[in-house]
Amino acid sequence: MKIEETFIKDVLILTPTLHKDTRGYFLESYNKIKLDQIIAVQFVQDNESCSQKGVLRGLHFQKPPYAQGKLIRVISGSVLDVVVDLRKDSLTYGKHFKMILSGTTKQQLYVPVGFAHGFLVLENDTIFNYKCTNYYHKESEVSIDWNDKNLNIDWNIEKPIISEKDKHGLSFTDYKSPF
Numbered sequence: 001m002k003i004e005e006t007f008i009k010d011v012l013i014l015t016p017t018l019h020k021d022t023r024g025y026f027l028e029s030y031n032k033i034k035l036d037q038i039i040a041v042q043f044v045q046d047n048e049s050c051s052q053k054g055v056l057r058g059l060h061f062q063k064p065p066y067a068q069g070k071l072i073r074v075i076s077g078s079v080l081d082v083v084v085d086l087r088k089d090s091l092t093y094g095k096h097f098k099m100i101l102s103g104t105t106k107q108q109l110y111v112p113v114g115f116a117h118g119f120l121v122l123e124n125d126t127i128f129n130y131k132c133t134n135y136y137h138k139e140s141e142v143s144i145d146w147n148d149k150n151l152n153i154d155w156n157i158e159k160p161i162i163s164e165k166d167k168h169g170l171s172f173t174d175y176k177s178p179f
Helices: 032-036
Strands: 002-005 012-015 018-021 024-027 045-051 056-062 070-076 078-085 096-102 108-111 115-121 126-132 141-143
Touching (some): 056 078, 070 078, 078 108, 078 126, 096 108
Antiparallel strands (some): 012 108, 018 024, 045 126, 056 115, 056 141, 070 108, 078 096
């Protein structure tokens, strides 16, 4: 597995070794020993969603003490994945990183605690999967406005399909980060 740093400290791109032959492919999607050499985290919950093209989920995170780090991958289909640095003392506070994750490339994104996360689905029936370092806690969940002008994220879509919760996300400037 190849592990690359991004311009935002602690956000990592993981590219697994893909073994293909006439039968199909094999890959190791998670190896605790290998990952512990880079980041020492323990995952406690796996989540999966299936969405249609044009669905935008996010920007979400959980407040401490229920904050979550995530190891994100797309099993089939593709998404534009976006993370926003909410760590007040970070040099990249308020900056975002985005990349396309797909079932074809099998790349994964590690997002540590202290980030808002969202994704735009680019293909119908996209299966999105992620490991979490903490359990879901509804009362701790926060949604920041996906199209907040201060974040300046180019989602390349004007009218995504979003949930009621995401229609009422907080503005980035009004939210006081606990990270």
